[in-house]
Amino acid sequence: xxxxxxxxxxxxxxxxxxxxxxxxxxxxxxxxxxxxxxxxxxxxxxxxxxxxxxxxxxxxxxxxxxxxxxxxxxxxxxxxxxxxxxxxxxxxxxxxxxxxxxxxxxxxxxxxxxxxxxxxxxxxxxxxxxxxxxxxxxxxxxxxxxxxxxxxxxxxxxxxxxxxxxxxxxxxxxxxxxxxxxxxxxxxxxxxxxxxxxxxxxxxxxxxxxxxxxxxxxxxxxxxxxxxxxxxxxxxxxxxxxxxxxxxxxxxxxxxxxxxxxxxxxxxxxxxxxxxxxxxxxxxxxxxxxxxxxxxxxxxxxxxxxxxxxxxxxxxxxxxxxxxxxxxxxxxxxxxxxxxxxxxxxxxxxxxxxxxxxxxxxxxxxxxxxxxxxxxxxxxxxxxxxxxxxxxxxxxxxxxxxxxxxxxxxxxxxxxx
Amino acid sequence: xxxxxxxxxxxxxxxxxxxxxxxxxxxxxxxxxxxxxxxxxxxxxxxxxxxxxxxxxxxxxxxxxxxxxxxxxxxxxxxxxxxxxxxxxxxxxxxxxxxxxxxxxxxxxxxxxxxxxxxxxxxxxxxxxxxxxxxxxxxxxxxxxxxxxxxxxxxxxxxxxxxxxxxxxxxxxxxxxxxxxxxxxxxxxxxxxxxxxxxxxxxxxxxxxxxxxxxxxxxxxxxxxxxxxxxxxxxxxxxxxxxxxxxxxxxxxxxxxxxxxxxxxxxxxxxxxxxxxxxxxxxxxxxxxxxxxxxxxxxxxxxxxxxxxxxxxxxxxxxxxxxxxxxxxxxxxxxxxxxxxxxxxxxxxxxxxxxxxxxxxxxxxxxxxxxxxxxxxxx
Numbered sequence: 154x155x156x157x158x159x160x161x162x163x164x165x166x167x168x169x170x171x172x173x174x175x176x177x178x179x180x181x182x183x184x185x186x187x188x189x190x191x192x193x194x195x196x197x198x199x200x201x202x203x204x205x206x207x208x209x210x211x212x213x214x215x216x217x218x219x220x221x222x223x224x225x226x227x228x229x230x231x232x233x234x235x236x237x238x239x240x241x242x243x244x245x246x247x248x249x250x251x252x253x254x255x256x257x258x259x260x261x262x263x264x265x266x267x268x269x270x271x272x273x274x275x276x277x278x279x280x281x282x283x284x285x286x287x288x289x290x291x292x293x294x295x296x297x298x299x300x301x302x303x304x305x306x307x308x309x310x311x312x313x314x315x316x317x318x319x320x321x322x323x324x325x326x327x328x329x330x331x332x333x334x335x336x337x338x339x340x341x342x343x344x345x346x347x348x349x350x351x352x353x354x355x356x357x358x359x360x361x362x363x364x365x366x367x368x369x370x371x372x373x374x375x376x377x378x379x380x381x382x383x384x385x386x387x388x389x390x391x392x393x394x395x396x397x398x399x400x401x402x403x404x405x406x407x408x409x410x411x412x413x414x415x416x417x418x419x420x421x422x423x424x425x426x427x428x429x430x431x432x433x434x435x436x437x438x439x440x441x442x443x444x445x446x447x448x449x450x451x452x453x454x455x456x457x458x459x460x461x462x463x464x465x466x467x468x469x470x471x472x473x474x475x476x477x478x479x480x481x482x483x484x485x486x487x488x489x490x491x492x493x494x495x496x497x498x499x500x501x502x503x504x505x506x507x508x509x510x511x512x513x514x515x516x517x518x519x520x521x522x523x524x525x526x527x528x529x530x531x532x533x534x535x536x537x538x539x540x541x542x543x544x545x546x547x548x549x550x551x552x553x554x555x556x557x558x559x560x561x562x563x564x565x566x567x568x569x570x
Numbered sequence: 571x572x573x574x575x576x577x578x579x580x581x582x583x584x585x586x587x588x589x590x591x592x593x594x595x596x597x598x599x600x601x602x603x604x605x606x607x608x609x610x611x612x613x614x615x616x617x618x619x620x621x622x623x624x625x626x627x628x629x630x631x632x633x634x635x636x637x638x639x640x641x642x643x644x645x646x647x648x649x650x651x652x653x654x655x656x657x658x659x660x661x662x663x664x665x666x667x668x669x670x671x672x673x674x675x676x677x678x679x680x681x682x683x684x685x686x687x688x689x690x691x692x693x694x695x696x697x698x699x700x701x702x703x704x705x706x707x708x709x710x711x712x713x714x715x716x717x718x719x720x721x722x723x724x725x726x727x728x729x730x731x732x733x734x735x736x737x738x739x740x741x742x743x744x745x746x747x748x749x750x751x752x753x754x755x756x757x758x759x760x761x762x763x764x765x766x767x768x769x770x771x772x773x774x775x776x777x778x779x780x781x782x783x784x785x786x787x788x789x790x791x792x793x794x795x796x797x798x799x800x801x802x803x804x805x806x807x808x809x810x811x812x813x814x815x816x817x818x819x820x821x822x823x824x825x826x827x828x829x830x831x832x833x834x835x836x837x838x839x840x841x842x843x844x845x846x847x848x849x850x851x852x853x854x855x856x857x858x859x860x861x862x863x864x865x866x867x868x869x870x871x872x873x874x875x876x877x878x879x880x881x882x883x884x885x886x887x888x889x890x891x892x893x894x895x896x897x898x899x900x901x902x903x904x905x906x907x908x909x910x911x912x913x914x915x916x917x918x919x920x921x922x923x924x925x926x927x928x929x930x931x932x933x934x935x936x937x938x939x940x941x942x943x944x945x946x947x948x949x
Contacts, residue, residue, distance in 0.1 A: 289910070294840060295845075295909075296840040296841045299840070299841075321910070366914060367914060367915045367916060368913040368914055368915065369774050369913060370913050457700075457701055460701070460703075465937055465938065465941045467940055467941060467944075471937070515898065518930065519935065522702045522728075523727075523779065523928075523931045526776050527771045527772065527773040527775070527776035527779070528772050529772050529773065532700075533773060537773065540775050543775060544775065547902070547905055547913075547923070549909070550909040554906070
């Protein structure tokens, strides 16, 4: 056995140099990476988009997707190098600015026509189009199939669907996006699961209204690795559709295939099939838990904290709990990377990471006290990592609540139904 | 003698008065706005609260209050915690008043407490500093004597209600001995004094906590509460007595979260049925009971012991440990049941999230009280 993290081969090392030289040249000047998404200015957001476009042009935004659709056409080894080098700079994994693409691309590859792949995929893979995933609705949270937003064929213009309804807890920083990955109900009579339709459609259509939601969370997993794995940032919107016309050329799969298509997207999201969605394939693998790491360093080096630990030995328990929890997370990652995750590996790690994040920030607050609760420039420790991390950790719903994730695991173990 | 866990008639009136107040004058929309302000109250709300006698609830009648036992204060603060109503009610009406009662001279009590009861003076304690600790060693801010005045220099950090307060009760170091509990003096400092600056700390979870800078703040000898260098015993005594009242506020928070979560689990339909039918949701709601009831009865027993002059040290540490953890966990559980809708800053679960985090460490984090408990249990 060998537990050592994978090292670059000579060839990969050379490639890493090439990647870094390119990044040095192409990361827009003055681009910063604040921890709190709320601190990302519009100007900074535009810089991120510019970098995405440059990466896309180079084929490195989605390096392993097919070249003919705007991807990089690289093998896994080279893709891994790009992702790792980009991540090292604290930018996050591409695409670091939207989630819809992470699912929109694989489902279009799987269910779209050749014409759709050629027309739609380069917008995302090459041009860096921001794509919002529009699945969740007020009455369709955990129960995703319960879609109330309708997309019905226009009675005269039969090439068009008319969309009415609203989506909630969707999107990310700075609207409008370029595209929507939109799940709708296309049939009012047909039975459940046979009544839905999926679109990958332009977002700037008449009748679409985007309203911000005032949430306290900075994004899923923002608390775990210190950087979003899905590109989501916790800034969410409600999107209203009023008689919005969408041409049928944006329908992905058949008119009643929406649930099948959505399920494929959800499988990627739930990490059931890592590898289908490129960004998810890399999720969690080998990445250390940044919050735990910074905290453990502080327990050794921050005189204030060292004094507290000496004064109250109970706090040492919390430190050890953080260490053990983070080590388990790391070992599960290694398990998955080493191909020993079985049917449940990806999903289980996702669940573990979410639940551990809650405990992690609780234990950390015990030791750091109110310092873990402020994002003050002067008093908030580690660039407010802990305050932002805790708000992120509380956000358990994205990608399915823990309760839903357990159902997924049970099904994978063939005890679900 | 038989167990009687009922509120007295006057306590029941207090409770109903406070709940009516929340319904009428401080519903959800108002609490959300108040949480965003630096003071946590409006003049109108403050006047009404004063009118109901809340600010003088434990102040003896001879100093202008109504002289209620701590248990009654607990009943009131449990009701206020259901909001949770922000504002300096606890800081001034309970902890501030106790500090004056425990440390102040007769003249100071007569001079200050009637104004506190009438809401004209608003007090808050400034204890912790950048080297954060609730032990005596945490008090390092220097007060140097110079002729007939003292000059205070330093930073107080994570101070509650500092913007709302008219007066800060600053625990400062005046002596230089080896015993950290000696050489602490309490000063009543007008917040508007030259050299005092107050800044609210950002971060949702910091809620309403402040940095207070004292830059060569001059205070007269008459501002010293109690004896010079001998402030610690009164400070500790006041904090200990006030803790169960603060715990009651958290119990109110837990109860409100439990009630709203239970209600939601009965009405939120997913997969064609109320989510309360799902065992994983049931598990979370049942776990909430565990926290809520432990916090409630530990708190009221501590209050009862204090009011009946029974030894209460263990009970106070127990109540603070349990209720801080309970409020924290009940929030987490509620947010898990509400999921998306609970992430809104407009949702009451998020009001409680803020309060539960802010109050987790206040007057001693659970690990501090566990340490004290450990010392008592093994001494």
